[in-house]
Amino acid sequence: xxxxxxxxxxxxxxxxxxxxxxxxxxxxxxxxxxxxxxxxxxxxxxxxxxxxxxxxxxxxxxxxxxxxxxxxxxxxxxxxxxxxxxxxxxxxxxxxxxxxxxxxxxxxxxxxxxxxxxxxxxxxxxxxxxxxxxxxxxxxxxxxxxxxxxxxxxxxxxxxxxxxxxxxxxxxxxxxxxxxxxxxxxxxxxxxxxxxxxxxxxxxxxxxxxxxxxxxxxxxxxxxxxxxxxxxxxxxxxxxxxxxxxxxxxxxxxxxxxxxxxxxxxxxxxxxxxxxxxxxxxxxxxxxxxxxxxxxxxxxxxxxxxxxxxxxxxxxxxx
Numbered sequence: 001x002x003x004x005x006x007x008x009x010x011x012x013x014x015x016x017x018x019x020x021x022x023x024x025x026x027x028x029x030x031x032x033x034x035x036x037x038x039x040x041x042x043x044x045x046x047x048x049x050x051x052x053x054x055x056x057x058x059x060x061x062x063x064x065x066x067x068x069x070x071x072x073x074x075x076x077x078x079x080x081x082x083x084x085x086x087x088x089x090x091x092x093x094x095x096x097x098x099x100x101x102x103x104x105x106x107x108x109x110x111x112x113x114x115x116x117x118x119x120x121x122x123x124x125x126x127x128x129x130x131x132x133x134x135x136x137x138x139x140x141x142x143x144x145x146x147x148x149x150x151x152x153x154x155x156x157x158x159x160x161x162x163x164x165x166x167x168x169x170x171x172x173x174x175x176x177x178x179x180x181x182x183x184x185x186x187x188x189x190x191x192x193x194x195x196x197x198x199x200x201x202x203x204x205x206x207x208x209x210x211x212x213x214x215x216x217x218x219x220x221x222x223x224x225x226x227x228x229x230x231x232x233x234x235x236x237x238x239x240x241x242x243x244x245x246x247x248x249x250x251x252x253x254x255x256x257x258x259x260x261x262x263x264x265x266x267x268x269x270x271x272x273x274x275x276x277x278x279x280x281x282x283x284x285x286x287x288x289x290x291x292x293x294x295x296x297x298x299x300x301x302x303x304x305x306x307x308x309x310x311x312x313x314x315x316x317x318x319x
Contacts, residue, residue, distance in 0.1 A: 004245045004256055011241040012234055015090070019233070020103055025094055026312060029087045036313035039088045043306035050298030051096065051305060055232075055271050058089040062239065066261035069254055079247040086240040090233055095305050097229040100222040106304060118198045123190050126197045127153065143284065144221075145196040145203075152196075156189045203285070215296035217304065220281050228270065228277055235267045 018024035031039075046053040062082045065074060098104040118126070130149055133140055140146050163182045170178045206219045242260050246253035275294060282293035 004242065007245050008238050008241040012237045015233070015237055019094055019097065019230075020101070022095065022098060022104065022308070025091060029091050031084070031087050031091055033313045033316040035084065035088055036091070036309050036316070039092060040306045040309040040313060043092070043302050043309070046302055049295070050300070050302035051092070052271060052275055052298050054092065054302065055089060058085055059267065059271070062086060063261065063264055066257055066264070069257040069261065073254060074246070074257065076247050076250070079243045083240050083243045083247070086236055086243070090236050090240065092305055092309070093229055093233045093236065095308050096301055097226055097233070099217070099301070099304055100226045100229060102223070104308065106218045116198055116201045118194045118201070121194070123193055126193060130197070139283070143200070145199045148196045149193050152189045152193050156186065159185050159189070215293065215300065217297065217300040220285055220297065224281065225274070225277055228273060232267070232270045232274070235270055239267065
């Protein structure tokens with residue numbers, strides 16, 4: 001079905017181009033204000049599993065309708081209703097992504113910035129501490145700041161070896177300039193190591209503060225969720241485009257709807273992957289109670305997205 005594939009691709013490209021602008025998304029998805037407000041209310045009532053529960057809630061009737069297509073043709077009104085539900089789901093997912101990419105700001109707690117005296121520390125002391133941390137928790141190797149420190153150490157060793165090998169070949173009158181170049185490189189590497197180490201210490205302080213004062217999404221490295229949310233949006237967009245194509249074409253479209261239902265595990269898995277991703281991020285910020293932390297993340301997204309939808313729905317009602 002080349003026309004269907006063309007529509008699926010075209011709709012996703014159009015949506016992807018608007019994905020970094022809330023108002024462009026609202027215009028493209030054209031969800032009526034009353035439906036935006038209903039979505040905000042549904043989010044507020046998703047008290048058990050937050051945003052993940054909301055996504056399951058909106059997907060369920062769509063899958064029920066598609067299952068019915070195995071046995072009978074779907075009415076145009078039914079397909080239209082499911083398209084609108086998927087548009088709401090797309091809006092919620094892409095608003096969530098805007099939070100993760102920091103295009104939309106979260107309600108951030110006050111963070112006390114500290115330098116921890118890192119500039120006065122010898123790099124050897126920093127590396128000793130990092131290696132001690134790695135021995136007690138090898139998973140820290142995946143931490144971006146730790147990875148950067150280890151990479152800079154390799155770079156330092158490589159540059160140092162290069163300098164020692166080349167130094168005997170350098171003419172006396174060129175040695176000052178030669179050594180100055182390497183000194184600048186070493187200073188840059190050491191500066192990077194100190195900055196990354198300070199980031200690790202700041203993250204620890206923020207995590208400890210969160211444990212004492214209550215959980216906040218602002219303390220979680222949410223950017224790592226953005227690719228997963230983009231995949232969710234693309235799959236939901238495929239469902240929506242297929243239903244729109246079937247409604248518009250009317251004839252010989254049941255096969256496409258049945259095939260869509262048969263492949264439902266892809267979108268369901270992407271939603272379940274979100275819960276697992278929360279647990280990984282909770283591990284990153286050293287939360288001991290993974291279940292409570294993941295639940296708090298899902299609830300935090302629920303509240304943030306509901307607030308945005310409520311605000312936009314009321315604003316559009318007034319226009």
